[in-house]
Amino acid sequence: xxxxxxxxxxxxxxxxxxxxxxxxxxxxxxxxxxxxxxxxxxxxxxxxxxxxxxxxxxxxxxxxxxxxxxxxxxxxxxxxxxxxxxxxxxxxxxxxxxxxxxxxxxxxxxxxxxxxxxxxxxxxxxxxxxxxxxxxxxxxxxxxxxxxxxxxxxxxxxxxxxxxxxxxxxxxxxxxxxxxxxxxxxxxxxxxxxxxxxxxxxxxxxxxxxxxxxxxxxxxxxxxxxxxxxxxxxxxxxxxxxxxxxxxxxxxxxxxxxxxxxxxxxxxxxxxxxxxxxxxxxxxxxxxxxxxxxxxxxx
Numbered sequence: 001x002x003x004x005x006x007x008x009x010x011x012x013x014x015x016x017x018x019x020x021x022x023x024x025x026x027x028x029x030x031x032x033x034x035x036x037x038x039x040x041x042x043x044x045x046x047x048x049x050x051x052x053x054x055x056x057x058x059x060x061x062x063x064x065x066x067x068x069x070x071x072x073x074x075x076x077x078x079x080x081x082x083x084x085x086x087x088x089x090x091x092x093x094x095x096x097x098x099x100x101x102x103x104x105x106x107x108x109x110x111x112x113x114x115x116x117x118x119x120x121x122x123x124x125x126x127x128x129x130x131x132x133x134x135x136x137x138x139x140x141x142x143x144x145x146x147x148x149x150x151x152x153x154x155x156x157x158x159x160x161x162x163x164x165x166x167x168x169x170x171x172x173x174x175x176x177x178x179x180x181x182x183x184x185x186x187x188x189x190x191x192x193x194x195x196x197x198x199x200x201x202x203x204x205x206x207x208x209x210x211x212x213x214x215x216x217x218x219x220x221x222x223x224x225x226x227x228x229x230x231x232x233x234x235x236x237x238x239x240x241x242x243x244x245x246x247x248x249x250x251x252x253x254x255x256x257x258x259x260x261x262x263x264x265x266x267x268x269x270x271x272x273x274x275x276x277x278x279x280x281x282x283x284x285x286x287x288x289x290x291x292x293x294x295x296x297x298x299x
Contacts (some may be wrong), residue, residue, distance in 0.1 A: 211296055264290060
């Protein structure tokens with residue numbers, strides 16, 4: 001097996017420290033075939049849970065608390081200014097990462113103070129540090145949230161320079177082409193999601209973590225759900241530019257609810273991969289479109 005094959009996600013199996021140690025020290029009890037079957041059965045179970053197809057079960061999906069903690073779980077309670085979740089298992093980060101986030105909450109970047117919920121297709125800013133507790137063997141996380149950010153009617157999206165299918169500016173009737181309103185939405189989604197966080201020198205905190213996610217999750221069923229979290233963040237969490245002229249607002253401020261994000265192709269063309277977006281849009285209602293996103297798999 002090559003080094004690339006060993007590192008590929010298809011050869012990965014995630015375990016807690018205790019069970020990982022058991023597997024490492026007793027290869028005869030855990031042969032390769034057994035480990036592969038464990039992986040297949042577990043992934044099948046989680047897929048059923050996440051799609052809500054397992055009879056008699058709750059619907060489990062991804063939830064993010066800040067940039068470094070993503071877990072499979074369910075919404076357990078909603079109060080006027082608090083959401084609570086039950087954790088099934090961590091996908092990115094762990095309980096230690098969550099505790100660090102809670103302890104350092106007062107000094108972290110304000111743009112990293114958020115909760116994103118795939119089940120709701122929505123997210124909120126956090127007004128104070130999350131808390132966690134154990135009840136009946138379950139890890140419960142509660143987050144104090146701000147009110148939902150105001151939405152903008154899609155028909156009032158401002159004028160922007162238009163990009164052609166080659167992702168370049170072009171001219172119409174002797175002038176640079178422009179778009180606005182609903183016509184500007186696909187381009188806005190494409191440019192926002194194709195910008196990696198830290199890529200812009202003028203706005204280092206702007207952008208998504210999609211490129212980071214592709215390192216471990218490309219060609220896996222997790223990628224579309226992680227990208228859905230990023231679309232929710234762009235739609236629900238206000239961003240303040242470094243100039244500070246405009247009031248903070250979500251980059252995709254016309255998106256009310258992120259319904260589904262589906263990856264259409266896994267090969268792409270020159271780094272552009274097509275996704276299908278199903279969104280609930282202010283001033284329009286439900287809207288579906290296929291839009292390419294640039295994903296560089298090189299960090």
